Amino acid sequence: MSSTPPASASLPRARAALAVLGLVLVAxxxxxxxxxxxxxxxxxxxxxxxxxxxxxxxxxxxxxxxxxxxxxxxxxxxxxxxxxxxxxxxxxxxxxxxxxxxxxxxxxxxxxxxxxxxxxxxxxxxxxxxxxxxxxxxxxxxxxxxxxxxxxxxxxxxxxxxxxxGGRDASPAAERPPGHPAHGRTLVWSESFDTLSRKVWHAGPKPDGQEYGAASFLGYDDPTFDPYTIMGGFLRIRSQNRPGWADPAGYGRTWLTGHLSTGFPDGSVSGAFRKGYFEARMLLPAGPGAWPSFWLLDQHGIRNSVADGAVEIDVIEGYGHATTSYVATEHDWPPPSSRMEGYRRAQKNLTGLPDYSLAFHDYGVEITDDDVVFYFDGIEKFRAPLYRKATVSPFFMMLTLAMSQDWPITVPPAGYYDLWIDHVRVYR
The missing domain is CATH 2.60.40.10 (Immunoglobulins)
Structure with missing residues (x-):
């Protein structure tokens, strides 16, 4: 705000005092x-x-x-x-x-x-x-x-x-209309989140034990915070800021969040497929630092990534500061000992989308013998050659609300961000 400088010398001091009082009241x-x-x-x-x-x-x-x-x-x-x-x-x-x-x-x-x-x-x-x-x-x-x-x-x-x-059911039927990548396919795996089964979903860090991002991934029984809530046939993963939390890993993280996987640390899977159409219907959060994702990793990499690396397919990496675009990526990760020699990546930033923090959308990927094809609401957006196509193992699924360490994270008045998932489906 601007105003004409007053003639009185005491008036600026009075206005400054009022400004300080206003700041105190706002606090x-x-x-x-x-x-x-x-x-x-x-x-x-x-x-x-x-x-x-x-x-x-x-x-x-x-x-x-x-x-x-x-x-x-x-x-x-x-x-x-x-x-x-x-x-x-x-x-x-x-x-x-x-x-x-x-x-x-x-x-x-x-x-x-x-x-x-x-x-x-x-x-x-x-x-x-x-x-x-x-x-x-x-x-x-x-x-x-x-x-x-x-x-x-x-x-x-x-x-x-x-x-x-008590409203309308807007979740799409399993049988999709002509023109949709799932049309004419057989539904071979489905999760509608009426419950959250520990036999289906591993909770915690990636099943290979790797940590990433600026939030700690919690299991089901962590006494500090439960990120996982089932409500009326929807799964909510909440990332919550805890400024006074002592990060047991020593990374200084102050966000606690959820990470679910159909792959388990012992190398087993509750759902993994070499080919097919994978889809998650989600409502993503808005806010700088929020990093929601639906992604796939090949099963062999759970126990063998140190020796052999792994193929990763990020169906969507959303970023809360830019909710009309997201990144779709395929990675070919070499073994850690190779120091990234042989690393390959196919990636596209999908732009011009409707604001996906306002409504549910379908995020899908089709894996064929030779290709990886990314879809948004059933429309093809990007395709890339499948890495290691002759040897890659079946892909299991992960749902994550991470917090990004690459952008400043804004703590909203709520102190949390929410990711909602309606369903996860696999068609063959």
């Missing part, structure tokens, strides 16, 4: 979390009001205070699992927009406006009668100007995942 609001809903509404300073945005119902959520006008970043807000469950149909939403004069709620591209009252609270109705079952993204935006006035200086927003019950 208090940021740490208040759901308790903000019970706190009295203070009178705002005219020059530096305390801005805050929170949902009370469904919720309460954590509080968003970051001004997105200057530097948009992750804004995921926390919401209790019980509060996120809503019914398909009319939904009343209430919230607190402190220091803001207009609010908009966005679901599936539909905007609903609200104006906060004198107590900073707002109430509006959302029509979820046409919503599908499962996770639903709700974005809430707030501005310090009246509706339709775009001369705002403060723009806050938060995102929550609601979970719709």
């Amino acid at each position: 208090i609001l940021a740490s208040a979390g759901p308790d903000l809903a019970q706190a009295p509404t203070p009178e705002s300073s005219a020059s530096e009001p305390p801005f805050a945005l929170q949902l009370l119902s469904p919720g309460p959520t954590s509080v968003a205070t970051h001004n997105q006008k200057q530097k948009p970043e992750a804004y995921t807000a926390s919401i209790p699992d019980a509060a996120m469950r809503v019914r398909a149909g009319p939904l009343e939403v209430t919230g607190l927009a402190r220091g803001l004069r207009s609010v908009a709620l966005v679901v599936n591209g539909t905007w609903t406006s609200a104006v906060p009252g004198p107590d900073s609270r707002f109430t509006t109705q959302l029509d979820l009668s046409g919503a599908v079952n499962g996770p639903l993204v709700l974005d809430v935006y707030g501005w310090d100007t009246p509706p339709d006035n775009h001369d705002f200086k403060t723009a806050l927003n938060l995102r929550v995942h609601l979970f719709v019950e």
Whole structure:
């Protein structure tokens, strides 16, 4: 903000004091979390009001205070699992927009406006009668100007995942239509996540024991945190920030997350295939540092990567800072002792996609005798020759919400990121 320099020498000091007071209030609001809903509404300073945005119902959520006008970043807000469950149909939403004069709620591209009252609270109705079952993204935006006035200086927003019950089933049928890579094929392996079986999914670091990224991969029974939740036929993998956590491996990691694999450390597999069409239907998180993936590794590499290396196929590597593109890759990893001599990679950055943090999409790959073909929503995007095609072993599947060490990681108001998976299927 800019203003005409005052003539009085004491006025700058007064304004500086008010600015400091405003910063203190913002800090208090940021740490208040759901308790903000019970706190009295203070009178705002005219020059530096305390801005805050929170949902009370469904919720309460954590509080968003970051001004997105200057530097948009992750804004995921926390919401209790019980509060996120809503019914398909009319939904009343209430919230607190402190220091803001207009609010908009966005679901599936539909905007609903609200104006906060004198107590900073707002109430509006959302029509979820046409919503599908499962996770639903709700974005809430707030501005310090009246509706339709775009001369705002403060723009806050938060995102929550609601979970719709009693809506339509949007999960595609196993029999896919003509033109889809799975059409006319036989479904030979399927996971619909009604439960999470330890006989089907190994949880923890990669089955070969290798660690990567900026988060620790937890097993099922870690007393610190459980990243794996089954909800209404969907799997949620949560990556949570724990600043005070002492990384037992000594890497200094402060994120805890999940990694699931149909390959097990003893070299066995619950699902692995040399050829076929592999598909995962997922809703990916947004936010700098989030690194969700669906990927394959050849079974022989579980116990023999040190001696022989391995072939890896990354069906998708998503990056939370760029949710309209992702990377598809095939790697031919040489043995570690070769110091990367003979390493090969076929890779493409798939761009111009719809924002995959807003809806479920199908991420697939077809492996033939000779080729690897990558698909997004059933449409071919990239193909490459299959490495070691004469000797490569069957491929098992992995689902991961890692945190990337290659980009600065933003800790959102929620303190976590979520990856949702509807199903994993293999067709032959």
